[in-house]
Amino acid sequence: MTVTPLPTRDGTAPVFDLEKVLASIDTMAAQRPVAAQIVSVANSDDTSAKALSQILASDVALAGRVMKLANSAYFGMRGRVTSLQFAVTVVGFTTVRTMATVALTDLDDEARLPENFWDVTTSLALASSALAPRFGERPQDALCLGLLAQLGAALLNHNDREGYAELVDDNPDFTARRLAELRRYGINSVRLTAVALEQWGFPHSMTSRLNQVDDFTSLEGGLLRSAFEVTARLTVEDYDTVPIVRLSCGQVREDDLVPVLDQVRADADELRRAMLGDADPDPYID
Template sequence: MRSVTIDSILGRVDDLPELPQVASKILQLINDPETSAQDLAQVISTDQALTARVLRLCNSAYYGMSRKVTTVNEGVTILGFSAIKSLVLIATAYGTVSQSLIGYGMKPGELWNHSLSCGEHARHIAAKIGYPEPDEAFTAGLLHDIGKIVLNQHALPEIYRANNLCMGQEIPVHEAETQVLGFSHAEIGAKLAERWNLPAILCDAIGAHHDKAPTEHKLPSIVNIANAMAQGEDFELPVLHLQAIGLDDFVALQLHEDVKKSLVEMNRLVMALA
């Protein structure tokens, strides 16, 4: 019987990454069509750090405003709900996702760069195929590897073994994790997303981002493709997932070039929040 299980890790309540209450509330409001800019501004104003980030972003070179923005309400109006959602996710996730993961051999910022790239690829793919919520795709892409953070923290000896197995047998890391632990970072990431009360479709996409077979929903396929494209220049597109969402591989490669340009702007946004 394995000593490390999903339940044993998730049972360590105080040691797991948490989605701040204000971030959770903001994401709920943004998904509610009845929410006004004033409603959103009121919640943001309850968090001093987030308030400062919104104002800093509005007044940064990224937006190039001709006058100084001094209130959150004005900031929300200028940025719009979509940008606020990205801001909240980036501000919330950056501190956790930018850390080093020694068990995976990942340096500080390496997971963050991959996650941000995956999020942007997912957003572009979603927009291209007419998926109704491109920002939802960005969220799923940004958070798809949160399980790695948990495993690096709570199952480090096992992750060292999995990483060695991955390199020695030249198998994907999620397969090596499953051989060592009985589950992968994708599976425990989905469970953590459930714990954060994220929508079921997001949890499913996080949990299925390495699955070879598409599901009835498009979001897991979007994230699967985005994850492949976020590996760098030497990537292999998952054909079954391309077919599942009706995306031509040539169009996907064109999107990849577009994303490389947009990532420059996204990184400027991150620097504006630092």
């Protein structure tokens, strides 16, 4: 699929080639073999926490992030997770796979990402998790949905840095931004995320929620749609709110958002630190 984007302000219009963009992910994966292996095996029925933790231990930085997340306030295990195998059990295989996907696609390198990428991503993840029960979803699965939702935005930014920066600047509203992405690239960032995750064998239950986010009649897309609304209220200056009842297909009311907004504000910094990690090995890794 090759799409010719609309011109940027300086008149240039780089060719957007979806196959090339997806192939670039495979190139990144080759540079992070442990993360790529985790993405491959974490969804296998015969993979155990012990086997997954043994693979994970080969990437100290990624293992440290899993340990930090397991010991975070989100999982309520502050300081009690002292082995990597236990950490894998606490956060779950889907979360480990999500964190490995973040690593192998360079989402932990903020210099390569759109502005405020992680402010938006942590808000999306925590809002999705907090709202998940209202849509009959598991909070941990919803957390992963939110953490990966912006993968497509990172890929668009990497492929067309100047043009995508202009697009983001011109469209602070997420819904309007996705429409602008579709006009410019022939695909929006959330749909591009779904395509990438489909390529890696992520479950349909995750990719279908991404694909339905802009269908306002779809309950399946309601969780992520609602999470984007929470995120916009927290991150977009002078944002004109959209009624959450409409976005959520009646599953969430305005009063329900008060504790959600408070929780996202309270936990965002810690989740960001856990996902991005630091250069020092985690002292809990054995």
